[in-house]
Amino acid sequence: MSALAQDEILVDESPEELLRWAYETFARVAVVASFQAESSVIIDMVSKIRPDFRVLTLDTGRLPQETHDMIDRVRDRYQIAIDVLQPDPAEVKDMVDTDGTNLFYRSPDLRRRCCEVRKSRPLELALRGYDAWITGLRREQSVTRAHVQTVTVDREHGGISKVAPLASWSKAQVWDYIRANEVPYHSLYESGYTSIGCAPCTRATAQGEDERAGRWWWEQNEVKECGLHFPTRGEVEGNAS
Ligand code: SF4
Numbered sequence: 001m002s003a004l005a006q007d008e009i010l011v012d013e014s015p016e017e018l019l020r021w022a023y024e025t026f027a028r029v030a031v032v033a034s035f036q037a038e039s040s041v042i043i044d045m046v047s048k049i050r051p052d053f054r055v056l057t058l059d060t061g062r063l064p065q066e067t068h069d070m071i072d073r074v075r076d077r078y079q080i081a082i083d084v085l086q087p088d089p090a091e092v093k094d095m096v097d098t099d100g101t102n103l104f105y106r107s108p109d110l111r112r113r114c115c116e117v118r119k120s121r122p123l124e125l126a127l128r129g130y131d132a133w134i135t136g137l138r139r140e141q142s143v144t145r146a147h148v149q150t151v152t153v154d155r156e157h158g159g160i161s162k163v164a165p166l167a168s169w170s171k172a173q174v175w176d177y178i179r180a181n182e183v184p185y186h187s188l189y190e191s192g193y194t195s196i197g198c199a200p201c202t203r204a205t206a207q208g209e210d211e212r213a214g215r216w217w218w219e220q221n222e223v224k225e226c227g228l229h230f231p232t233r234g235e236v237e238g239n240a241s
Contacts, residue, residue, distance in 0.1 A: 038136025
């Protein structure tokens with residue numbers, strides 16, 4: 001596929017074609033991985049296109065041990081350097097001194113503050129060095145993600161391009177790929193988790209619950225997003241919880 005205008009919506013292209021296009025089009029491309037199932041698929045696909053690819057991930061300081069184990073497994077399997085981003089220690093100290101270690105349980109505003117300090121700001125700083133980033137967002141994941149496009153201009157991050165090659169994929173397609181290609185996946189899926197984030201803010205889900213219902217499960221009528229991709233305030237029809 002030839003290079004296309006970055007605001008063209010490449011809806012009919014396969015994830016692999018979209019990724020190939022991204023690496024042909026942009027000089028500096030980052031895969032931003034949470035090490036959930038979608039990250040597993042994208043990392044495996046990119047490894048077959050661009051062996052020297054860059055992976056960024058956010059170590060919020062509150063991740064489960066299983067995520068750190070998964071980072072090591074991916075590093076070993078693909079022999080890649082993974083850039084583990086961390087929040088500014090002074091900002092974390094200020095937040096914890098003021099509002100406590102577990103501030104996120106006390107109010108949605110404090111939860112958003114924690115996500116802002118531990119996730120959004122470190123990513124924003126890191127993406128200043130890139131022309132495009134690749135994410136594992138899928139439309140099916142929740143109502144907040146229902147309109148995700150495969151390629152967009154990310155105005156929240158300096159107008160660089162944001163590529164979501166799995167936007168149209170179902171959960172079944174993700175797991176079919178993982179099994180068919182024997183790709184490493186996060187061990188917490190074996191314990192009933194369907195979405196995985198920070199340890200104190202994620203629980204396993206029950207059958208029939210929304211895929212992201214285990215994220216910030218104590219909040220009612222709040223947007224189940226951390227701010228990396230979407231606004232965290234506002235009305236959400238049929239909230240994902
Ligand atoms: Fe903080 Fe929870 Fe957000 Fe992690 S998910 S940054 S612990 S509020």
